[in-house]
Amino acid sequence: CVMGSEQVRVVVEEEGKTKKRMGVAEPRSAPPAVWTPRAPAQEARLAALRTDGRDSRLKIFSGTANRPLAQEIASYLGVDLGKVLIKRFADGEIYVQLQESVRGCDVFLVQPTCSPVNENLMELFVMIDACRRASARSITVVIPYFGYARADRKAQGREAITAKLSANLLTEAGSDRVIVCDIHSTQALGYFDIPVDHIHGQPVILDYLASKTISKDLVVVSPDVGGVVRARAFAKKLSDAPLAIVDKRRQGHNMSEVMHLIGDVKGKVAIMVDDMIDTAGTITSAAALLKQEGAEAVYACSTHAVFSPPAIERLSGGIFEEVIVTNSILLPEHKCFPQLTVLSMANLVAETIWHVHRDGSVSSIFQ
């Protein structure tokens, strides 16, 4: 059920000639490409890789949370994933050793901090610390899914703000920059004291929806009031579709309750948009409401497929025509179901990494 989405965007960029520094040895030529480039941008980049000594200093390593995504990213960029030994001692402590030199390199560490969140987070910290002590020139952590992002404020007194804590810990461990995808609230970007590139899975999903032929009138629905801004941006790009909002009141953490619908979906195809699907309570209750209000079909679109229990039972219950997610979180086989479509955001992340590495604009990817 995984569908790769072509997300290549050619950026017209006049690159000046790279002046070789005195005494810098000519890097060994890259091995011949073993796969066919899929877009002109890749061809240009591969050519640059072969001739530009500085680009041989691009290293991508993967933690254990989502190796397939990291592999796709590396393939898009025409480099091999860096070799790294990650293992656990008998008492559960994590051990990391880089098995190739990163001295003077721009290192990108790909690791979503999805469940098991504390294990993956600690593994990322240890990887960052290893890269720092191995004299990496810059360390960029690529976090397709940022765990604890929803812990972004004190809901009651005497609580932590764990999103801010996570940001502090990433900086303290030694990262120089962060690439995150669809963080739950954009305010959380301000928690970092290092540069953050915030990218969105929306273009990947929009491209996929555009490739389908949905003849009915569309209406974009936000499953809660907090996500209206996101849904509105989505609707604008989906042929300026109308918007509807499910107004719900949350009774407790991970509990949902639907109140009523703002807007009209009768006789229309409803596209629900959210940044993540966790236990799927919100989106399932909202979908039930949409059906009651006369929607012809309901699609669920979300970047992050957290899918905590009992999400699978709810999503595969027949209320959704299709559930469209990306691979920011690796989905095991037992979490797939017939209505599920998983899109890949590897190209998008890889393009961002390339721009970061070359000090180009990241925002232009989304224009």
Place this chain on the structure above:
Amino acid sequence: MAFFVKISAPCSLAGHGTTSSSSGSSRSKRGLLLPVGAGAGAGAYGGRQYSDVVPVPALSQAQASSSGGRLRIFSGTANPRLAQEVACYLGMELGRVKIKRFADGELYVQLQESVRGCDVFLVQPTCPPANENLMELLIMIDACRRASAKTITAVVPYFGYARADRKMRGGRESIAAKLVANLITEAGAHRVLACDLHSGQSIGYFDIPVDHVYGQPVILDYLASKTICPDEVVVVSPDVGGVARARTFAKKLSDAPLAIVDKRRQGHNQSEVVHLIGDVRGKVAVMVDDMIDTAGTVSQGAELLHREGARAVYACSTHAVLSPPAVDRLSSGLFQEVIVTNTVPVLHHRTFPQLTVLSVANLLGETIWRVHDDCSVSSIFQ
């Protein structure tokens, strides 16, 4: 050693879990004195008599306060029983805290009583599951900081990642002990109280004060209560790295002789014994280490000691990590007794007949009291 005279000999039923030492004298709860600012008072109530500034009922109410002053102790979920014992020693209740886990594994912490202006002590060993317990501690620290605690002391009876204290192969590795020290500081801790860190140098990783306490006196008190003739005892270090610890132990055990197992480690969590330095023939060998993890080191050491003619072998260790296959090795009959403390909670399925678990609660309680009262901690160990 004056402090430990107060601890009665632990009477442990072998294999039945934690031994509770008798409690020392309970700390009296001191009343809270309201500060009286004469200048501010005059400004606020210009012209009024001084005696009217502080009404008597408020003062009485403050003196009767059940909070017992500004000391607060909270426990994470790693070892709540130890924290409860510590609080009992100090004559107070554990602070109420809600710790739960969301469906996706994220942790949530909320303090359920005020800690504003308080000296907060968070009791949480970072034993397995190490990363869960560590993250929980960090989130508790952050919650206390945002709740306006005056000082936050992390009480870490067992410090996970302590053995990751150097780059072993000189290559591209992390120094995770230093990383964890940085994380605890970054989360907002003002001070750390740690027990038997694997290497003394790790204390230098912290940029905040560290009080390093030892489980050794608790174990020594217990051994002294047994009837082992001092002439028959040899203290054995199971590896060359722990000789300093064993030597200190031997000095305090009636200046007993010392022996060393010289082993060469082939890989992580793998052990290999080469030979014994010293003599144990006909004697009772007391092996001393800071922790028992997979028990490979201490088991192979015990086998060697038996081959060299030891009459009986005791294993003493502060931290009972007991990762698989430790219990199988320890209960196989090599040991007369395995003496550990409760820095790491020993789960029921990991107990075995030879196991004795001593409590470090009184030791930690005394240390916490001295930290809170700005008294000397070192004098506990003299």
